[in-house]
Amino acid sequence: MSADATHQSPAAAAFADVEHKPGAKKPDPILVADGVHRAFGGMVAVDVEHLEIQRGAITALIGPNGAGKTTLFNLLTGFDKPDKGSWSFDGKSLAGVPAGKVARAGMVRTFQLTKALSRMTVLDNMRLGAPRQPGENLLTALVPPLWRRREAEITEMADALLARFKLDAKRQDFAGSLSGGQRKLLEMARALMNGPQMIMLDEPMAGVNPALTQSLLGHIQALRDDGMTVLFVEHDMHMVRHISDWVIVMAEGRIVAEGPPGEVMSDQAVIDAYLGAHHDTDLGDDSLLSDEVADQLEREAEQEQAEREAENEEGGR
């Protein structure tokens, strides 16, 4: 599907009436978060007032390094505890719920640094992802007839997914022997074993060789077409523009912009966040090393700081 085609997809169409501003309300949100705040020592990592993720669409979360995207992921999926904030998934509150429970509730995630279990085979990795295996109970495990059937079911499901992701030839190999890109695919496939409603991908393209990127994009779109909600963090703007139905931009812990991909990319605030306020200045120009310029930069910085503090006070921190 090309960028133009997204205008016609039903998922993108759902955003037709949504405001293009941070914290915009969505017609059918699967995830709603309020007042999520997390600070490390003196540094604020995440400060999100309001966030809604539309069901059944592909939402991209972008922003410069250190913007708090992964921290937000960690908070929402129970891998980290916020200082304050609440959020609900499909109507159920998940604030403060530990990671295992969040996954069981239908919200799964992958990791920036792949966590494929290298010392287990690909097939075992997949089987581990399946829910409701009675053999995972200590006592039941001792009586194989009680879990063999479910194991067969799980293996079948695993094989199907592996085939879909073109990893079936590797099923008996140790996950550690896969390439980086293949491990990403494995992690994604494994997360799908859970039958989740929402999948959160943390930089799925990172470290994947370009040849694989295309097929990965195809997989993600296929997931959306099957009804799954996808939220992913990415730096690769091509990918973002190509497949996302909606884009959320974070910087310095806050959401600074929201909107359809084409538009968000040209938003001034977004550009500033990514490229720096004076990105179009030639840094090779020696005349910029004068005192006046330094003073002016200092004043700009102070003004920004003051603005930020005013905002924070308003936000009642």
Place this chain on the structure above:
Amino acid sequence: MDWTRILANVVGEFFSPLTAAYAIAAIGLNIHFGLTGLLNMGQAGFMLIGAYGFAITTLAGGSALAGILVGLVAAVVFSLILGMPTLRLRGDYLAIVTIAAAEIVRLIARSTSMTWLTGGNAGIAGDGFKNAFHETCPFPSGNTTVLWWTYPNCYSNSWWLRIVAWVLVGLFCLLVWRLMRSPWGRVLKGIREDEDAVRSLGKNVYSYKMQALVLGGVLGAIAGIIYVLPQAVQADSMGRPTTFFVWTLLLLGGAATVFGPVLGSVLLWAVLMLIRSVMRDVIPMSVLSSEQIEAFSFITVGVTLMLLVIFRPQGILGDKKELAINVR
């Protein structure tokens, strides 16, 4: 040098109840460390609890079964108390906590203020606590000689104890084998490598770790009971050195394998006996006293542990690809 005698001694170690006790303790530790990656440095504490629980109960008139049950329940309670707060700690912190906990158990057991219950630092000696076990013996009293070895049929360091102990070893090996090839074992394997990955797949990691802790601890308690039946219950005989011995023989045989703990125990004790017997034969008392030969044999254990970890962490039976020195 009388090789027949030395060989008889050495081979006697192969089926000695103490070797079995260590093997069972190591199987328990294998569940903790080999399967789940838990750094339990306090296995001796579980052994103490099992031993004292059994001895105190049988001294008070309970049957052998009652004694065993009490020992097991105490071990479960200890695991829960230990595990609840500590399973969230990082690897080496868990090691320190378990060592400290085992040491506290030992200090309390040997304290003179506890003499009314545990016999204080003299422990529980004599045969009082063994009678319940003797009563379970189906053989007539007396001694029996098999090949080069004579032991009482039922009393203290007996054939009956050997049979029971080694049957248990076999049973527990079967248990571990079964568990390792089950989905439960698969979850543990995942936890050993990367807890967060397993969490993200919806498993309650904490609960699994606790189960492993309890199961391995229960085995430690049983090992403790078998350990004291041929001798006496003495807090100092199950201290930190005991834990470290169990670690050495686990790593020697191969952590995360089914037979590693057994092989390690048999090999270690047999080799130690060999070293001691040969040295005692060859070296006159004026050059090295028997205490020194003892000490020397333990030096070799320490050095063995170091060499194992440096050069062959997977031990004899382990698979380098699968190895577990990667810890939770």
Place this chain on the structure above:
Amino acid sequence: MHGAAVRGVRPGQARAALVVLLLSLVLTMLVAPFAGATTGEQCSPDASTACIQGRIRTAAGDPAVGVKLSVEGQGFTGEAITDDDGRWSVAVTEDGDYAVTLDVATLPAGESLRNPGDNPRTVTAKLGTAAATLFPLGSGGGSAPSPTPGDPASPTDPGTAAPGGDAEAGVDSSARPGSITFPRVAQQFTSGIIFGLLLALASVGLSLIYGTTGLSSFSHGEQVTLGALAAYIFAQMLHLPLLVAGILAVLVGAASGWVQDAGLWKPLRKRGMGPVQLMIITIGLSMALQYTYQFFLGGGRLRISIATPTSVNLGGVIITHQSLLSTAIALLALGGVAYFLKGTWTGRATRAVSDNPALAAASGINVERIIRLVWVMGAGLAALGGVLIGLYFNVTSWNMGGTILLLMFAAVTLGGLGTAFGALAGSIVIGLVSEMSSLVIPSDLRYAGALLILILVLLVRPQGILGRAERIG
């Protein structure tokens, strides 16, 4: 070994009997008490004999020789005299209660019973066991600090569990918590501070080693023992003056640190070995070292200095001159370390590496050199700690490091792993807890109190008092 019956005289049976006999000999030898060299006849319990025994020490800790005790009960009367080691034992042949009376006229000059009302004492004897009883000597209130209860038994072998138990382990254990009076509190407080300072000497190295290399060294206790034993060898076996012996011991310790880092830890670091593997290696090293010490110096208690310590009374608190000197030396050494860490460039570099090795390396600090220095310093300080602790408690042995190790870990964890000042703060607290807890709990549980603190700290605030939260996990 019970009931080894020899049936008939056929060659096979005779051989079997020989095997059994030899097995029993082997077992007996293994049981050979690691309670140290005993002179004189010691009673051995068996199926028809029970032993009533004990060991008497003067207030200063020396064996009380030639003291007469009598044992009466079950129609039996017996007597014993303490030997050169202060030990005495009486064999009885029936279960039951016996009254043990100490003849105060036979006590060494200047000694008296600490609890004169507690004479005679009642002991319950059981066949096959040994029962110990104590008659502590000394004036009430002024106490020499209690010796460290090491792990006396050899670990694992059949029958190692010496059924009678080591009677003298009871030296401190019979002290039930007494009334909490101000003099006692002051005394225990002082002991606590002193012990804490000495512990700090040993702990600083442990903390810095963890901070700079991430290694939890379980063999650090043996570094402490090394200092004490080296001092013993120099002072008692080579007859050098105490001061010289002490200095040499510290040098030996420092050298061992250098050798360890150069020969073992650095190559392993270069290999990229993980912290858990390294930790297990230190466990093996600890075992090897302990038994090497035992191999050369035996299993008994040793004394670095046999001079009788003289005491001084400071406002109701009784301290020996030796302790005062030790405290002064410890303060000097700790002060030196503090100055080094705060005031010199190398010291600050050390703290930087301990804080964040990667960052320190990136700023141009030669991390390997610093680590080497930390090992040398840490081992040297541990050795100094060992010498002073050995002098303070008036006893040392091959496994002294064992108990100290856990206390060190408690101190370092409490204070914050990786910070030297944390180690100091934690050590003082642990010292105080250990010594002052004997005011309220039986004194042989004093270390249990310190260990409990260790566990609680790890649960509630794993980074310790001075550590930072980010360190953990």
